[in-house]
Amino acid sequence: MELKEAFVLLVTHMIPILFLAYMATDILLRNKRKTEHILLSLIAFCFLLMFVEEYVRNQVPIEYSSILSALWLSSVGMIIPGLCFHFLIKFTGLYKSWPRFIYPYIFYVPIVFVIMNTFIGAELVYTQDFFEAGMWKYPVYNTNYYIAMTVGTIIDCMYLIPLFIAKHRSKLEEQRKIYQQLIIGVYVAITLNIVLGYFKYENLLPPHSYIYAGIVWCYFLLRTMKQYDFLNLYDKRYEKLFRLNPNAIVLLDFQGKVHDANPAATKLLGRLHLQQNQLFGLLDKSLQEQLLHEKQIRDYAMHISNEDIHFFVLVNADYVMVDNEMHILLILQDMTLQKQYQSEIEFLAYHDTLTRLPNRRLFTNQLEAAIEVCQRDHQTLTILLIDVDHFKSLNDGYGHQCGDELLQATAQILQQAVGDKGTVARIGGDEFVLFMKEPDFEQQLNDFTKQLQSTFEAYTEAKYPDLSLSLSVGMSQFPKDGNDEQTLMHQADQAMYEMKRKRKLDKLKEI
Structure with a gap:
């Protein structure tokens, strides 16, 4: 060659x-x-x-x-x-x-x-x-x-x-x-x-x-x-980001079987006690249909629960090819704590921090709504304004922590007495207010008031025998004493201070 x-x-x-x-x-x-x-x-x-x-x-x-x-x-x-x-x-x-x-x-x-x-x-x-x-x-x-x-x-x-x-x-x-x-x-x-x-x-x-x-x-x-x-x-x-991401990231096929999950998702599925093919079944029916039709999901809010475990999550989803087969990439952002914080903030906007009772704003709204119902149905509504006598002496002698405990106990006594017949609220300091549609007879109201005072005094005498703690109660009724919230509250306030004045006079006579 x-x-x-x-x-x-x-x-x-x-x-x-x-x-x-x-x-x-x-x-x-x-x-x-x-x-x-x-x-x-x-x-x-x-x-x-x-x-x-x-x-x-x-x-x-x-x-x-x-x-x-x-x-x-x-x-x-x-x-x-x-x-x-x-x-x-x-x-x-x-x-x-x-x-x-x-x-x-x-x-x-x-x-x-x-x-x-x-x-x-x-x-x-x-x-x-x-x-x-x-x-x-x-x-x-x-x-x-x-x-x-x-x-x-x-x-x-x-x-x-x-x-x-x-x-x-x-x-x-x-x-x-x-x-x-x-x-x-x-x-x-x-x-x-x-x-x-x-x-x-x-x-x-x-x-x-x-x-x-x-x-x-x-x-x-x-x-x-x-x-x-x-x-x-x-x-x-991006595998490290996948593994380190605090949100739960799950790779599903269209039969709902989990093919991969990052540690956050594994922890979530473990806490829910779920098997590999059970997560998809816990999703909302609407969300399931959207995923099966390959719709993009953005910030879909929902609850996931299994047995006694509950989560509130934001769901985002997209679709990826894995080994030439379409899969669902599901991202679950656990918003349970944030939801609890948000619920707490919303709750505290209308409730008292210490006693968890409705505050003045919520009570006023509920009272106005109750007045409208009673006016329409020709019913009687009773308002009781309640004040803790000598509360300052408790704070001065035992400290504010004991004062807070007494306020919480008073709230519990009032709630138990009213039950589902009305609403109890703390409107400031040591003042409480409640309204009831029953009882509407004077004797029943007097008995109810005396029972409140008796229960309260039994509690305080056992804990603070050296203090003379009691409840002053002022009462007004719709429609007899007024047709609106302000008038009724004013009448109850006057009645309460009249009771306080009468008690002072009775003590002076004893002296």
């Missing part, structure tokens, strides 16, 4: 062989366990074998060309479509709807013909004749040759079917771009296959130059897999 011929073979065959060897190794080392990587590595290796066959065939006498082409080139050529289809079906995720007895075995049926062809001495595909032109040994472009090229081209066109289906079904722009890139690769490979395979280029290009279309196809596959791996790597960059 002359130096020029050696150099030409280096450029036309050895460089593609080295490229394909690099590609097969690189893809396999990226992920030795992933089926797509293994298949792509095998595809590159098969094209490498085709270039090796052509390199060897052009080094040996021409009488060996037919047998090498039939046993080596044609056999590898029959295996490549199966590998390519397997890769595309697996990569696009279409295999999931295939019966298990078909996938992936159907792709490797041609191996049976390869084995048979090998054992019977290549007679199945022993169809090509060759002639020498310069340093090359070209096949004769006869009917059998064009039939083989046409069948190969049709098979190449069939690669487009799973790619178009997957692109149509894909809902993510990044995924559609990957499929579009593969579609372009198929078109380019088909074009090169036709241009380089159907026309003669004696002494211009090496024989069987259509195999260079395989390099282009492998390049597009390599580029696609790198982008695919990059997207996975891009996701992995």
Whole structure:
């Protein structure tokens, strides 16, 4: 072999062989366990074998060309479509709807013909004749040759079917771009296959130059897999954020099964005592329907409860592709404490901090509403204004903590006495007020008032026997003493101070 011929073979065959060897190794080392990587590595290796066959065939006498082409080139050529289809079906995720007895075995049926062809001495595909032109040994472009090229081209066109289906079904722009890139690769490979395979280029290009279309196809596959791996790597960059995020992040499939959960979600699911497939069932029906219809969810407020455990959460949701399958990415922000704080703030806006009774604002609103009802239904409403006598002496002698305890005890006594017949409120200091629709007879009211005072004095005498603590009670009635809140409160206030004045006079007389 002359130096020029050696150099030409280096450029036309050895460089593609080295490229394909690099590609097969690189893809396999990226992920030795992933089926797509293994298949792509095998595809590159098969094209490498085709270039090796052509390199060897052009080094040996021409009488060996037919047998090498039939046993080596044609056999590898029959295996490549199966590998390519397997890769595309697996990569696009279409295999999931295939019966298990078909996938992936159907792709490797041609191996049976390869084995048979090998054992019977290549007679199945022993169809090509060759002639020498310069340093090359070209096949004769006869009917059998064009039939083989046409069948190969049709098979190449069939690669487009799973790619178009997957692109149509894909809902993510990044995924559609990957499929579009593969579609372009198929078109380019088909074009090169036709241009380089159907026309003669004696002494211009090496024989069987259509195999260079395989390099282009492998390049597009390599580029696609790198982008695919990059997207996975891009996701992995945020894995720490996923793991450290204080919000519960859950990856669900559309059957409601949890496929992944960050530590916050694991803790939440553990506290709820949930199994892997139970979370979805606890979501609101409306939210479930929106998720199943792939609607974006933003700040959806809801309660999650299981047994005696309750959470108030804000739900956000979006959708991601995992292994070419759409999944629900659910983010649950636990707002239970914030909700409790908010409820407490709202409660304290209308309630007394110490006794948890309604404050003056809420009591006034409730009293006005009760007056309207009584006016409409011609009912009687009784208001009692209550003051703790000598409360200052308790604070001075025992301290404010004991004073607070007495106020809390007084609130409890009043609430128990009124029950569900009316409303009790603390309107400031040691003053309380209540209204009732019953009783409406004077004797019943007097008995009720005396019972309050008696219960209060029994409590204070047991705890503070050295103090003379009591309740002064002022009473007014609707509609007898007034028709509005201000008038009724004023009348009750006057009655209470009248009771205080009378008690002072009674004590002076005793002295």
